[in-house]
Amino acid sequence: MTALHLADEGEAADLAAFLSRLLHYDRSAAVRLQAAGTALAVFGRPPSFEVLAIRAVRLAKPYENGLDVTLDVTVAAGELLESVDESAATAAVPGAVTGPPWAGVLPPRGGWxxxxxxxxxxxxxxxxxxxxxxxxxxxxxxxxxxxxxxxxxxxxxxxxxxxxxxxxxxxxxxxxxxxxxxxxxxxxxxxxxxxxxxxxxxxxxxxxxxxxxxxxxxxxx
Structure with a gap:
């Protein structure tokens, strides 16, 4: 698994709290991860609200996995939560899952x-x-x-x-x-x-x- 090095313990705790809340509304929740540089965006969709939730997470160092300098993958929120180590401020990227329909349609990055x-x-x-x-x-x-x-x-x-x-x-x-x-x-x-x-x-x-x-x-x- 690819390791994500989060900026500090607080970022790891906030990520874990966000994932826990998503799982409260959907035990099989998936999240889409997009990382570039020192920024990680985590997208989720709690079904009760019919909205897209976005949590920005700071990384300790620019994302890099071999020759890949960006990350874009949909994973199980539960597996990601299990990998979060708050004391070490790390998380592991689980294997990709077949994304739900919402994961293919995200808000634009710019023009806000x-x-x-x-x-x-x-x-x-x-x-x-x-x-x-x-x-x-x-x-x-x-x-x-x-x-x-x-x-x-x-x-x-x-x-x-x-x-x-x-x-x-x-x-x-x-x-x-x-x-x-x-x-x-x-x-x-x-x-x-x-x-x-x-x-x-x-x-x-x-x-x-x-x-x-x-x-x-x-x-x-």
């Missing part, structure tokens, strides 16, 4: 521009809390015979598909950011590129396709 209208971090966290409370209240109020999976999903889609203010960012993207541990601190930025919106924080990003824009801006790699 800041979008206005994103509420303050405290308001975003309050919005998620209010949405969770509304979902719980509405589903608990359902008569037993109506409390079906289809009805719960319908209520969930209605709530989580709402947009944040006038930004076009669905509430589910903010919920995903909070659930994955990204929505901390006071620095969050909303970016757009083509058909993609991206909520970026110092701890990771959540990207989502904007509705109604077709395949514009897709980056198939």
């Amino acid at each position: 521009r800041a979008e206005p209208g994103l509420p303050a971090p405290q308001e975003l966290r309050g919005l998620v809390a209010a949405s969770v409370a509304e979902f719980r209240s509405r589903t608990e109020a359902l008569a037993p015979e109506r409390r079906t999976r289809a009805e719960l999903d319908r209520v969930g889609r209605e709530i989580w598909s709402r947009t944040v203010a006038e930004t076009g960012l669905p509430v589910r993207a903010v919920h995903a950011a909070q659930s994955l541990g990204f929505l901390r601190g006071a620095e969050q930025t909303l970016l757009s590129s083509g058909s993609w919106l991206r909520l970026r924080t110092p701890y990771g990003s959540v990207a989502v396709r904007r509705a109604g824009l077709g395949a514009l801006g897709l980056s198939v790699r």
Whole structure:
């Protein structure tokens, strides 16, 4: 296996925490790894949220494996997590797996521009809390015979598909950011590129396709 030398123990711990959260939502989760130089990007898709989660990891030295100076592979998140050695700040790249469909379509690397209208971090966290409370209240109020999976999903889609203010960012993207541990601190930025919106924080990003824009801006790699 190829060894990844992470910048420090903190980077290793953050990577392990991200992988653990993905596995919480999908025990068979896969992640796509892209490394070049001293930057490693880890892409995952927690199915409950229908968004793409991105965790940037700093490497201690430029990636190199023989003649290969870049890495681009889809692997099992569980196997990658098992290989993380926090004390040594290393991880091993597992064998490649057949990637799920989302792994072939990633946000573009460049062309991102800041979008206005994103509420303050405290308001975003309050919005998620209010949405969770509304979902719980509405589903608990359902008569037993109506409390079906289809009805719960319908209520969930209605709530989580709402947009944040006038930004076009669905509430589910903010919920995903909070659930994955990204929505901390006071620095969050909303970016757009083509058909993609991206909520970026110092701890990771959540990207989502904007509705109604077709395949514009897709980056198939």
